[in-house]
Amino acid sequence: MKLKELLKGIEILRTEGSLDIDISDIHYDSRQVTPGSLFFCIEGFQADGHDFAASAAAKGASAVVLQKDVRLPEGITKVFVNSSRKAMGPVSAAFYQNPAQKLLLLGVTGTNGKTTTTYMIKSILEQAGKKTGLVGTIANMIGNRVIPAERTTPESADLQRILHAMLKEGVEAAVMEVSSHSLELDRVNGCKFEVGIFTNLSQDHLDFHGTLEKYREAKAKLFEHSRLAVINVDDDNGRIILKGLENRAFTYGIYKPADIFARDIEIHAEGVSFSLHILGGKISVKLSIPGLFSVYNALAAAAACYAAGISLEDIQAGLENIRGVPGRFELLNTGTNYSVIIDYAHTPDGLENILKTARGITRGRLVTLFGCGGDRDAAKRPLMGEVAGRYSDFCIITSDNPRNEEPMAIINDILPGIKKTNCPYVVIENRRKAIEYALKNAKADDVIILAGKGHETYQSIKGKTIPFDEGEIVAQILGREKVR
Secondary structure, three states, X not given: OEHHHHOXXXXXXXXXXXOOOEOOEEEOOHHHOOOOEEEEOOEOOOOEHHHHHHHHHHOOOOEEEEOOOOOOOOOOEEEEEOOHHHHHHHHHHHHOOOHHHHOEEEEEEOOOOHXXXXXXXXXXXXXOOOOEEEEOOOEEEEOOEEEEOOOOOOOXXXXXXXXXXXXXXXXXXXXXXXXXXXXXXXXXXXXXXXXXXXXXXXXOOXXXXXXXXXXXXXXXXXXXXXXXXXXXXOOHHHHXXXXXXXXXXXXXXXXXXXXXXXXXXXXXXXXXXXXXXXOOEEEEEEEOOOOHHHHXXXXXXHHHHHHOXXXXXXXXXXXXXXXXXXXXXXXXXXXXXXEEEEEOOOOHXXXXXXXXXXXXXXXXXXXXXXXXXXXXOHHHHHXXXXXXXXXXXXXXXXXXXXXXXXXXXXXXXXXXXXXXXXXXXXXXXXXXXXXXXXXXXXXXXXXXXXXXXXXXXXXXXXXXXXXXXXXXXXXXXXXXXXXX
């Protein structure tokens, strides 16, 4: 495709060189550049793409998009813009023939519930006969084909490439987790969502956004890219976002008046059942995932699919087809007289939701093993400790993904919170040893929550990625072939 065609609609400051050249590919990583590529110089948090423009040119890039001048060989076209990152989305969309415009595209944002909600939506859309793609934290999926995911929402060039691949494989609809980082960093520029969904908002990522208000504002940017909105009005921030919307909105909730709501909720160890009311219609739903949070996720998925024109019959069947999501309140098959549940909960609100649900099915002790991630919002660490101590009978405080921080420094930030409660606890820095301690000291009817890692199969320590699959570790400790 000609460069001048790709740049239509982009605010360009100036250019040097010909725009009447063919572009064979788009890259923002100089290591991946091939001859004829367009290279985007992105100013990142750890590296500046402008420093790699010469390397991209040496590998055959025909043109670069940049914010500041760099020295390049003769014949390389330069396109100057205010923001390379902001321009990369629509240019990538044009290069891949605007795949988002040809898909029924739904996006889910919120602190908690994004992953499960996207899986529920995928199940409903497939029940309705639509081959469906998924982009999210656990994996990217084209129908049933799984592609590993590096981040919740890919960079815009990667995202458009994935959506284009979906179309080539006959996908009709796609659902995407849309993180606050991706919205703030313009990764979904070039996407138009039929429905945008807001699940909830609680403290997280303040190391990046600074304040809860800025975090909420980032989430609300999803609706600038959406035709329709679905909002959780039981959430205070949801109601604030709703007031500022120009989109047509569908609301959902349990306690506040809403278009879509649940009644007759019955929570038990095997799942939850309820009646789901949608703008005068009503269906009975039985989910195999327990907890009130599962009801909220189902309401979000049902509202979004209803807004997209899916029938109540398909919504009901699609929800009931879900048999759980990896790392989300995942009960392991341990063969013991106690239970072990893996969950991704890594925020105060997320941990509280999980522990409240676990408390309702616990006949013995509720034992919570958790830590907090390094290089992330440190203010939530004592809050996590307080939540864990408030709902648990015993806590094991350990490491999570310490990244570039010292694990004990993170643990010491957690301790003031748990000390506010009367919950007994032990500190075991090594997470594998902590899990072994939990299992070796378990009693009949105990429920052990392994919180924070969920679907992840690694630990990030001092710049290294170390294999760490909690399901495998539990199996090894118990001497079983597998538990998940």
